[in-house]
Amino acid sequence: MTMEWVNAIVQGTLLGGLYALFAAGLSLIFGVMRLVNIAHGDLIVMAAYLGLTVVSVLGIHPLLALVLVVPLMAGFGYVLQRAVLNRTLGDDLLPPLLVTFGLSVILQNGLLEVYSADPQKINAGVLETASVSVAGLSLGVLPLLTFAVALAVIWGLQWVFYHTALGRAFRAVSDNQDIAQLMGLNRRHIFGLAMALALGVTAIAGILLGIRTSFDPSIGGGRLIFGFEAVIIGGLGNLWGTLAGGVILGVAQTIGAKIDPGWQLLAGHIAFLVILAIRPNGLFPRISA
Amino acid sequence: MPEPLLQIAGLNAHYRDFQALYGLDMTVAAGEVLAIIGANGAGKTTFMRSISGLIANGSGQVKYQGRDISGLRADEVAALGIALVPEGRQLFRSLSVEENLIIGGQTGRKGPWNLAAVFALFPILKERRAVPATSLSGGQQQMVAIGRALMANPDLILFDEISLGLAPIIIRDIYAALPGIIGEGMSAMIVEQDISKALSVSDRLYCLQEGRISLEGASGAVSRADISRAYFGME
């Protein structure tokens, strides 16, 4: 009996890794340029479809497809930022919200046009069903891998942020755009690089999502909500907090589902609201220097 | 006469409908130090932001090394060798002291200034290199702001309110460091409230009043009476 609860918590934790991957890009973009990207979920779905296409055209394993999909999404992110999103940024928060909402609609309809509304799945062979037994629990290799990837991605982003010239530029532009510009940093380019990095992570999230569950063009909104909740629970601008937020969301969902299968999503949202009520800034808001 | 380093001709600046600068004319020769004085709201900060590219200006209004830079972005102006020490320091709060300095060298311009040279000028910064820049005292923050601008190895350095809000002893230290900075052949423009300090450190002086130049002259030649008239306006 207790074993079942432990199992629910462990499975939820691993699921949280996927949510953290949904959230990392959102968190990064908000942190660097105060942009709330409503199209983020649809970009995840777009990455899943790109993965599907690469896998079926080249006949390669979906994890190998990352080698193509990550740079493709990153390049798309850079162009999207320079050509469209940079023009919407300013003192007013509304234009970027409206434009990314419009982008969300365009992406959904575009995907519908190209891939139809039929649910699809990325085939990853034995990876989908393989499991290992640990202390009496049966853990799927895919969820374990997803969690490990989430850890690696968050660690990697954190390293970029605090130990590279690019991360220094991200932080400087985030602190004060005008003064950063005086240092010779072109914020439009820096924002483009931030979006490229965010969509590179989104590519990983999309392919792991597409291997785990079936998807169709309409599911982006739900992924956006999960990512958004994980970011808020963890505290804005804190990447490790985002991972914690993903885990809390995942655990709440699996425990909810264990009580009643219909409660999975509701339990996640309730956990989100409770944490928001107790800690409006999230659990680990960025400590300002 | 050789080509001036900086040539301002008919410079206007606006904040939406409000005009802050009206047809300013000014030249800065290589190696020259100018003092800019004027009451609060006269337009000194706006003037420096215009030169640095943070405010866009009409074409031909700002020429630097013979080139029209009026329409360039601030990062492009920085790359050409103009650095600003902004009013109120404005350090990056997410960056350590050392990172604030390093990012000042982002343009990659060559010259005598690097981390070691800035630490030699302000040894206290070396001690405190790893702490967040905004945890320093006001005076130390000003040292970081100056060091950050020097790291770009500029040909022209703009100091906006170089001593505003600092303790007298810190002001003395900063002025003691100035000859070592602008003695390198760098040109400088210094906004300073303390008029005797402004006169003693500069070759020439400009006074702004409500967006116009109300006085200009050699720092050794302008009289106190002229200055107070230019500063406060007639009567």
Ligand SMILES: Nc1ncnc2c1ncn2[C@@H]1O[C@H](COP(=O)(O)OP(=O)(O)O)[C@@H](O)[C@H]1O
């Ligand atoms: N961001 C702004 N928006 C509108 N007006 C401004 C802005 N900044 C400065 N001003 C106005 O421009 C004029 C010049 O200001 P400023 O250049 O800051 O003067 P100073 O540095 O000499 O004190 C003032 O009247 C000020 O109110």
Ligand SMILES: [Mg+2]
């Ligand atoms: Mg000012």
